[in-house]
Amino acid sequence: MNYPKVALVILNWNGEFFLEKFLPSVYNSAYPNIEFIIGDNMSTDKSVAFVQEYYPQITIIQNDQNYGFAGGYNKVLEHVEADYYILLNSDVEVTENWIAPVIDMLESNSDMVAAQPKILAYHEKTKFEHAGGAGGFIDSYGYPFCRGRIMDQLESDNGQYDDEREIFWASGAAFFIKSHAWKEAKGFDADFFAHMEEIDLCWRLKKMDYKIGYCSQSVVYHVGGGTLNTSNPKKTYLNFRNNLVMLQKNLPFWTAIWVIFARLWLDLAALIKFLLEKKFKDAWAISRSHQYFFLNIFKTAEKRNEQTRFENTTGKYKGCIIWDFFVNNHRKFSELPDKNFK
Structure with missing residues (x-):
């Protein structure tokens, strides 16, 4: 049997602790045609030396500076040839047979070009993890959410999302993509630096009429916040x-x-909320994000790809997830009205 070649790429930046902890499970992943690659964003710790000493079989590609998650992967994947790329965060523990089910799903559907596994929380393994859960969706105002996670509410995994299905976006924590689709879409938008670059990429792929998938037969455990803590104002700014x-x-x-x-008015409400909670750095982060947006509005306009009749809108939610969460008290994906999904 001919297995497509898979390149598993971990982008590292000062992640020695996570590499020591999780690289053993990753390196023992069961798949017959795979290359393991560490892309390094100019780390200043001993993470590269650790890989060189204990995993000499792993290819290391070093960037000349820290390009962030988006730009860093773009630079590294310029040097990688494979049928599939798996972009895996360094703070992810994988299970034994986590690769083949996703590859098999993608191989059986030529229009499906990217996918994610079931992502559970490393520190509470019975619950879904914030960064991807059981597949990503987006509402009419651009707010992303997941099956298994709406806002900060995480569901327990009781098998309710044990399926294969089309979604809107796949999590960058464990992101499978066909290399031809990556090249056709020209990878991530490097200006994002980090956060939401995978949603933007999936959106662009769907505008090419491609599909994004979720495979529950594959399971990984994500720590989350390995590089930026969830309460970090820089994370607020980037999001x-x-x-x-x-x-x-x-x-x-x-x-x-x-x-x-x-959204600008909704963001203002979030800014006021941060002020009332005395989270002044987060409030300032929102203000700075708006400043960046308006200062770069013409640069962003040059990147626009107008909507086409071929756009695949599966996974878009016609409602407002903020309203459903805070006003309608919908805390689980299953509580959202089916009529609002495209």
């Missing part, structure tokens, strides 16, 4: 900034205008 940029890039022109207008 708010990149979300606005993503909307401008991918929505139809007039839709983008009114959605972004609404």
Whole structure:
């Protein structure tokens, strides 16, 4: 049997602790045609030396500076030839047979070009993890959410999402993609640096009428916040900034205008909430994200790809997840009305 070649690539930046902890499970992944690669974003710790000493069989590709998650992977994958890329965070523990089910799903569907496994929380393994859960979706105002995670509410994994299905976006924590699709879409938008770059990429792929998938037969455990803690103001800045940029890039022109207008007011509400909670750095982060957005609005406009009749809209939610969560008290994916899904 001919197995497609898979390149498993971990982008590292000062991640010696996570490499020591999780690389053994990753390196023992059962798949017959695989190459293991560490891409390094100019680390200043001993992580590269650790890999060279204990895993000499692993290829190391070193960038000349820290390009962030998005730019770093773009640079590294320029040097990698394979049928499939697996982009895996360094803070992920994998299970024994986690690769083949996802590859098999993608191989059986020529229009499905990217996918993710079931992502559970490393520190509470009976619950879904924030960064991807059981597959990503997006609402009418650009807010991403997952099966298994809405806002900060994580569901327990009781087998309710044990299926294969099409989703809107796959998590960058464990991201499978066909190499031809990566090249066709020209990879991540390097200006994102980190956060939401995988959602933007999936959106662009869906505008090419491709599909994004979720495979529950594959399971990984994600620590989360390995590089930026969830309460880090830089994370707040990147999330708010990149979300606005993503909307401008991918929505139809007039839709983008009114959605972004609404988002600016919703962001203002979040800023006021941070002020009331005395989280002044997070409030300032939102303000800075808006400054960046307006200062770079013409640069972002040059990246726009107008909507086509071929766009695959599966996974879009016609409602507002903020309203459903805080007003309608919908805490689980199963509680959201089916009529709002495209």
